[in-house]
Amino acid sequence: MHRTRVRVVEDALDANNTIARANRDDFDRSDVTVLNLMSAPGAGKTALLERALAEPLPGDARAGVLEGDVQGSMDADRLAALHVPVVQLNTDNGFGGECHLDANMVRSALGHLPLDEIDLLVIENVGNLVCPAEFRVGEDARAMVCSVTEGEDKPLKYPLMFRACELVAINKSDLLPHLDFDLDKLLYNVDVVNPGVRTIVTSARTGEGVEELRRWLGELVARRVPATVPG
Amino acid sequence: MHRTRVRVVEDALDANNTIARANRDDFDRSDVTVLNLMSAPGAGKTALLERALAEPLPGDARAGVLEGDVQGSMDADRLAALHVPVVQLNTDNGFGGECHLDANMVRSALGHLPLDEIDLLVIENVGNLVCPAEFRVGEDARAMVCSVTEGEDKPLKYPLMFRACELVAINKSDLLPHLDFDLDKLLYNVDVVNPGVRTIVTSARTGEGVEELRRWLGELVARRVPATVPG
Numbered sequence A, B: 001m002h003r004t005r006v007r008v009v010e011d012a013l014d015a016n017n018t019i020a021r022a023n024r025d026d027f028d029r030s031d032v033t034v035l036n037l038m039s040a041p042g043a044g045k046t047a048l049l050e051r052a053l054a055e056p057l058p059g060d061a062r063a064g065v066l067e068g069d070v071q072g073s074m075d076a077d078r079l080a081a082l083h084v085p086v087v088q089l090n091t092d093n094g095f096g097g098e099c100h101l102d103a104n105m106v107r108s109a110l111g112h113l114p115l116d117e118i119d120l121l122v123i124e125n126v127g128n129l130v131c132p133a134e135f136r137v138g139e140d141a142r143a144m145v146c147s148v149t150e151g152e153d154k155p156l157k158y159p160l161m162f163r164a165c166e167l168v169a170i171n172k173s174d175l176l177p178h179l180d181f182d183l184d185k186l187l188y189n190v191d192v193v194n195p196g197v198r199t200i201v202t203s204a205r206t207g208e209g210v211e212e213l214r215r216w217l218g219e220l221v222a223r224r225v226p227a228t229v230p231g
Helices: A015-029 A047-051 A074-080 A101-111 A159-164 A175-180 A183-193 A210-222 B015-029 B045-052 B074-078 B103-110 B159-164 B173-178 B183-193 B210-222
Strands: A032-037 A064-071 A088-091 A120-124 A139-149 A167-169 A198-201 B033-039 B061-067 B085-090 B119-125 B141-147 B167-171 B198-201
Touching: A015 A032, A015 A101, A032 A047, A032 A210, A047 A074, A047 A120, A047 A210, A064 A074, A074 B183, A088 A101, A120 A210, A139 A159, A139 B141, A159 A183, A167 A183, A175 B173, A183 A198, B015 B033, B015 B103, B033 B045, B033 B210, B045 B074, B045 B119, B045 B210, B061 B074, B061 B103, B074 B085, B085 B103, B119 B210, B141 B159, B159 B183, B167 B183, B167 B210, B183 B198, B198 B210
Parallel strands: A032 A120, A032 A139, A064 A088, A064 A120, A139 A167, A167 A198, B033 B119, B033 B141, B061 B085, B061 B119, B141 B167, B167 B198
Antiparallel strands: none
């Protein structure tokens, strides 16, 4: 018997992905590369960005930042000191606050972002190793920061997050001498859940890995396929 | 004009709270005190429990642990070595995994817990500073672990979590000499969002604060109001 298999295109039914695609179209129109940057709370996303964006990026790519937080604007204030356009997005309208950014929240911020004046938008997500990886926001790439203080087991406990990213920055390397922490074991566990993923060992304090991170950001902008969406 | 205000009793309509209350009744029947223990990923909940539960608690209270994780059973395996009853609860049935425990997940584990053989059940929640604070699971008390590596700003960025707890353990104090971290500033910020909340500075590595934490756990069991639910 011939059987026809009807596949439900879940993707098309998913409101978040529909809005993410609309965001992506807007980013394309302005030729902006978008990075969704994720981590656990306190892993050092903002400190790394402060170091990485302190000078113009390779290729003179101009960066902007969208700061996602449950509450407060401390990170946005820190980054604004760099004279990089920064927009704060708080998720605390809901009960207790949303634990992630979704495409619609990002969409609500688009009008406040000078998209035509930047080449790279870094979306600093809410600190959380679960839900941010489940919601596309219209980004070109996803990266995460994992602090060595969090232990070697995190890739195995939060595999979706590590799997969702094409770069894992292993941060706070300056603390390695003071920890019972096996860097090789973490790198092994990262590779188990996301084989071959690019990793960079970083420290916002000593500057280790920051140049490599800056080069990666520059390459991300350079690899962008020119927009096909009519402007 | 006389106006009557009808208040919608949201609580009674909330399925999670209804199930949490059923859990609580079961805990009451077995005279078990329940602590919901929360933190960001890698803050050191398990390591602190390993230290705190290595010996019988004050008052000879017998402890058990319910381990919540998106995936894996590494923490449960660590705690099982202590000869404390441990049950693992994984949240990864959903897409990407749930970022918190809710009352129904805890309920699904109750049959696996030797409630009549323990006096204290510690529920180690999924590592996350947002949603776990929004879901009651039937607990008597909530506590959190905040690592000094996470920065002083966390209470201001995740206020609901800090507000929900009656104890904040400030962990990894052994790393203080190696961090740009102002402990007084963190304590001030904790007090801003939850005035007067009890704090204990701890280190699972050096043992600092572990005896105080054990005393607090013992007091938690001792203060329990005898069950009024028929057994």
